[in-house]
Amino acid sequence: MxxxxxxxxxxxxxxxxxxxxxxxxxxxxxxxxxGRVMLxxxxxxxxxxxxxxxxxTDQPILAQYWHWFSRAISGDFGDSLSMRAPVAPFVVSxxxxxxxxxxxxxxxxxxxxxxxxxxxxxxxxxxADRLIVxxxxxxxxxxxxxxxLLLLMVFGxxxxxxxxxxxxxxxxxxxTSSYHLILPALPLVLNLIGYVARMTRAGVIEARAADYTRTxxxxxxxxxxxxxxxxxRNALVPTVAVIATQSGFxxxxxxxxxxxxxxxxxxxLVLSAAKARDFPMLEAGVLVMATIFVSTAAIGDLxxxxxxPRQRRRxxx
Amino acid sequence: xTKRSDIDLLRGQSPRNPSRDIWNxxxxxxAQGFLKRRNLLKYAALLGLTGFAASxxxxxxxxxxxxxxxxxxxRVGLGQPTKAIDPVTVTDPASIGVISQVGEYLILDDPxxxxxxxxxxxxxxxxxxxxxxxxxxxxxxxxxxxAVTAKDVVATFERLVDPSTGSGALSAYKGILSKGGAKLxxxxxxxxxxxxxxxNFPFYVSSDVFNAxxxxxxxxxxxxxxxxxxxxxxxxxFRPKQGASFVRNADYxxxxxxxxxxxxxxxxxxxxxxxxxxxxxLDVIPSTTRLELAIEGNPNFKLLSVQASSHDEVHLRTDxxxxxxxxxxxxxxxxxxxxxVVKGLLKGRAIVGNDTxxxxxxxxxxxSVPQRKQDIEEAKRLLGEAGVPNGFEVxxxxxxxxxxxxxxxxxxxxxxxxxxDIKLNVLPxxxxxxxxxxxxxxxxxxxxxxxxxxxxxxxxxxxxxxxKSSGAWNAAHFNSPDYDALLVDYGKARDLQxxxxxxxxxxxxxxxxxxxxxxxxxxxxxxxxxxVEGVRFTAISHLLLDKVSFV
Numbered sequence: 001m002x003x004x005x006x007x008x009x010x011x012x013x014x015x016x017x018x019x020x021x022x023x024x025x026x027x028x029x030x031x032x033x034x035g036r037v038m039l040x041x042x043x044x045x046x047x048x049x050x051x052x053x054x055x056x057t058d059q060p061i062l063a064q065y066w067h068w069f070s071r072a073i074s075g076d077f078g079d080s081l082s083m084r085a086p087v088a089p090f091v092v093s094x095x096x097x098x099x100x101x102x103x104x105x106x107x108x109x110x111x112x113x114x115x116x117x118x119x120x121x122x123x124x125x126x127x128a129d130r131l132i133v134x135x136x137x138x139x140x141x142x143x144x145x146x147x148x149l150l151l152l153m154v155f156g157x158x159x160x161x162x163x164x165x166x167x168x169x170x171x172x173x174x175x176t177s178s179y180h181l182i183l184p185a186l187p188l189v190l191n192l193i194g195y196v197a198r199m200t201r202a203g204v205i206e207a208r209a210a211d212y213t214r215t216x217x218x219x220x221x222x223x224x225x226x227x228x229x230x231x232x233r234n235a236l237v238p239t240v241a242v243i244a245t246q247s248g249f250x251x252x253x254x255x256x257x258x259x260x261x262x263x264x265x266x267x268x269l270v271l272s273a274a275k276a277r278d279f280p281m282l283e284a285g286v287l288v289m290a291t292i293f294v295s296t297a298a299i300g301d302l303x304x305x306x307x308x309p310r311q312r313r314r315x316x317x
Numbered sequence: 318x319t320k321r322s323d324i325d326l327l328r329g330q331s332p333r334n335p336s337r338d339i340w341n342x343x344x345x346x347x348a349q350g351f352l353k354r355r356n357l358l359k360y361a362a363l364l365g366l367t368g369f370a371a372s373x374x375x376x377x378x379x380x381x382x383x384x385x386x387x388x389x390x391x392r393v394g395l396g397q398p399t400k401a402i403d404p405v406t407v408t409d410p411a412s413i414g415v416i417s418q419v420g421e422y423l424i425l426d427d428p429x430x431x432x433x434x435x436x437x438x439x440x441x442x443x444x445x446x447x448x449x450x451x452x453x454x455x456x457x458x459x460x461x462x463x464a465v466t467a468k469d470v471v472a473t474f475e476r477l478v479d480p481s482t483g484s485g486a487l488s489a490y491k492g493i494l495s496k497g498g499a500k501l502x503x504x505x506x507x508x509x510x511x512x513x514x515x516x517n518f519p520f521y522v523s524s525d526v527f528n529a530x531x532x533x534x535x536x537x538x539x540x541x542x543x544x545x546x547x548x549x550x551x552x553x554x555f556r557p558k559q560g561a562s563f564v565r566n567a568d569y570x571x572x573x574x575x576x577x578x579x580x581x582x583x584x585x586x587x588x589x590x591x592x593x594x595x596x597x598x599l600d601v602i603p604s605t606t607r608l609e610l611a612i613e614g615n616p617n618f619k620l621l622s623v624q625a626s627s628h629d630e631v632h633l634r635t636d637x638x639x640x641x642x643x644x645x646x647x648x649x650x651x652x653x654x655x656x657x658v659v660k661g662l663l664k665g666r667a668i669v670g671n672d673t674x675x676x677x678x679x680x681x682x683x684x685s686v687p688q689r690k691q692d693i694e695e696a697k698r699l700l701g702e703a704g705v706p707n708g709f710e711v712x713x714x715x716x717x718x719x720x721x722x723x724x725x726x727x728x729x730x731x732x733x734x735x736x737x738d739i740k741l742n743v744l745p746x747x748x749x750x751x752x753x754x755x756x757x758x759x760x761x762x763x764x765x766x767x768x769x770x771x772x773x774x775x776x777x778x779x780x781x782x783x784x785k786s787s788g789a790w791n792a793a794h795f796n797s798p799d800y801d802a803l804l805v806d807y808g809k810a811r812d813l814q815x816x817x818x819x820x821x822x823x824x825x826x827x828x829x830x831x832x833x834x835x836x837x838x839x840x841x842x843x844x845x846x847x848x849v850e851g852v853r854f855t856a857i858s859h860l861l862l863d864k865v866s867f868v
Contacts, residue, residue, distance in 0.1 A: 036752060039483040047481035082400035083557060084538070090557065149588070157596050164593040165582065170554055170562070259585035264558045268585060272558070275747065276399055 012294050019290040024065050027279040038081050077284035082276040087284045098265035102250035104178060104185040113193045117200025124205050136194020145256040148187040156183055166261035184261035192246055199242050203235030237308045244300025252289040387575035391865050394590040394602040397583045403540045404530035405476055406483045410858035413527050417859040418563045418579050420530035420546035423451060424523035426774040428623035428855055436531050446514040446811055453505045457570045459533055460551040470507045472534035474499035486528040488789055489778055493521060516811045517775040525774035527857055549574040549863040559583060574863035600849045604842035612844055622666060622842040625772035625856030626676040629721055631834035632792035634764050644703040646831040650689060651696040652731040655836045662720055663839055670835035673827040674779030675820055683821030696735040708736025714763035716749035721767050761792050772841060772856030780804055793832035800826055
């Protein structure tokens with residue numbers, strides 16, 4: 001178990017290093033002189049050159065990369081060009097905002113999605129099953145910005161049950177902040193719920209048809225013991241992997257929902273940094289996003305291995 | 318008081334210095350109905366007659382109190398500031414909206430009441446209009462309690478004209494004011510020695526140059542830390558990318574603000590702004606055509622507008638085929654039906670332009686210059702004369718912003734009527750501007766393009782930057798010694814009639830040469846909830862909330 005884990009961690013670090021190099025290179029390829037971007041078109045050439053010297057942007061690319069990389073691994077991403085302040089606090093606050101939103105999404109998605117999938121799987125072929133599958137598929141094809149806008153209009157505007165903006169006022173507590181996130185979370189829940197339910201349903205159907213389930217039933221175990229100890233434990237393996245992957249997406253890929261509900265998450269941070277040609281912010285944001293994607297995928301694999309002994313054996317030497 | 322005796326009184330107050338002529342001409346024009354009250358005030362202010370004007374009640378409406386109850390929090394939605402909020406470097410409307418809660422200028426160019434003395438009490442020019450002297454208002458304090466002195470004002474302007482600060486005002490001051498030009502006379506007096514005579518200089522230290530907020534002499538570029546200014550509100554909290562709040566400044570030098578607080582939220586999405594307004598979570602938001610449609614006919618909201626000199630400028634590169642021939646340039650301008658553009662595209666919230674930056678709202682514009690109208694036959698005749706009777710193909714490069722892409726399509730259709738085949742190349746806004754320097758900017762390098770220009774209180778910046786041979790924004794690459802000479806005459810003219818004569822010559826020359834097509838000057842609007850009264854704003858995004866009350 002230790003060696004595969006170490007191998008996995010090694011490949012993870014290699015991926016992140018590659019991403020960091022690519023992002024840094026992409027930043028260099030984009031047109032625009034950093035000093036000129038910061039000082040504007042009317043600054044004189046001398047002032048621009050002086051600033052570039054101060055920032056080190058007049059150095060050879062490898063020297064710049066090493067300078068950036070050596071600081072980045074210790075968590076120092078330098079100063080943002082547009083915000084004229086250290087990048088790290090912006091990244092940390094955007095991760096917090098994204099994580100809060102992802103947390104609320106998972107709070108609804110996991111129990112409802114898995115619950116619906118189990119019901120559909122246990123009664124496969126019934127009206128309830130068809131209803132769940134059809135609803136899930138229909139909801140997943142509605143883009144989140146469309147359902148987001150509809151939900152905003154119905155629950156935010158007409159019924160006024162929820163605040164329109166996802167960002168809670170200054171100094172709001174946990175409950176107020178979570179309340180503000182319900183409306184932004186719903187379109188994402190609706191979008192993903194069908195996927196989670198279908199994965200669970202397929203797992204349940206497969207597990208119920210498996211020999212070990214038949215054996216358990218023949219052993220005379222109660223239906224609930226059969227369900228929780230034998231069916232679900234096996235059926236949920238692929239679902240867990242799916243949820244882990246989706247968590248990565250929830251933490252970094254929600255530009256439209258974040259913009260619509262005014263949430264300053266990671267997606268928004270990277271988008272605005274790209275728009276402002278703010279390379280240090282862009283590089284830090286993309287690197288953090290990549291770290292989240294790669295690590296959530298790894299956590300998914302790990303959970304799958306923990307739940308499924310066969311995979312552990314497969315990975316063993 | 319009858320109008321006549323009113324006029325006599327105004328005339329009797331003419332100043333002792335050479336400004337007498339300007340003032341008397343302005344009063345005559347006012348008496349004859351050519352000059353509106355607002356523009357008379359502008360002239361009074363330009364000549365330093367503010368004390369007199371105030372005593373005549375000319376400045377009263379700006380100070381009038383709203384009818385509703387004071388107190389409460391005004392909740393504002395704004396776009397996302399594009400960079401750190403710093404008065405010296407900002408260029409985006411959201412940041413200007415935030416800064417106007419705490420920062421003040423020597424002069425406010427109020428769209429309704431004209432030039433209003435703020436941190437400057439009075440000002441006058443010498444005979445050459447090259448040296449201007451400003452007396453500061455005594456007893457004004459920064460939010461940290463320190464008194465505002467001439468030292469702070471000199472430091473503010475020296476910072477703004479220093480190319481190494483990234484100042485957003487460099488383009489405005491280029492050729493007008495240079496480093497060392499602002500001078501300390503005494504604790505309450507500042508003098509400006511200009512690079513060349515300019516009769517409109519008070520506008521250059523007014524809110525029209527939105528970077529010219531008076532900041533402490535030791536300002537270190539960290540405005541977001543405490544938002545120190547002199548304004549009616551002072552800093553309460555700031556969350557980058559999320560919003561800011563301000564509270565009433567109890568030590569304000571003027572009338573204290575009516576609302577207790579102002580709360581500003583930044584939005585990445587305009588749809589989200591209008592939804593929050595509709596849900597009653599905001600009181601004031603910016604306005605766009607799309608948002609105006611969303612609130613049309615709804616009595617819970619009001620659309621407030623001020624006339625502006627903002628315009629979308631079509632440049633025709635005078636040094637590149639096919640526009641080297643002025644007949645070809647005129648032909649393209651003649652294909653456009655300006656009335657139709659104003660009525661259709663801009664929903665009537667604009668006035669027709671005449672291919673010069675002299676918007677009809679500028680008192681110096683010469684109204685006797687004939688208005689260019691659509692004339693397809695004449696356009697075809699000119700093309701024939703220029704040797705391209707069957708028209709030509711050309712690419713129009715522009716930015717994806719505001720109504721510009723639609724305007725480009727309209728121009729494409731109009732031009733087709735004279736046989737001109739326009740291909741469109743619509744770029745994202747930042748790509749279009751590029752580095753904003755010649756050689757690496759589609760804006761400045763394209764053969765034919767459309768660029769948005771925000772409002773200014775005088776046409777000077779447009780005339781200098783976009784049309785002078787050495788202009789930093791001369792996208793038409795217009796090189797006319799005659800024009801450059803007329804521009805100097807215009808700058809020197811201190812009397813309204815002389816200004817108008819110079820303006821008339823410029824307008825006629827530009828109509829003949831047609832380096833630019835300016836089809837309209839659009840209004841600037843904001844959307845507010847009907848529950849609030851007293852929201853004021855300028856056409857360059859200042860948001861003045863000190864007189865807001867709730868009804």
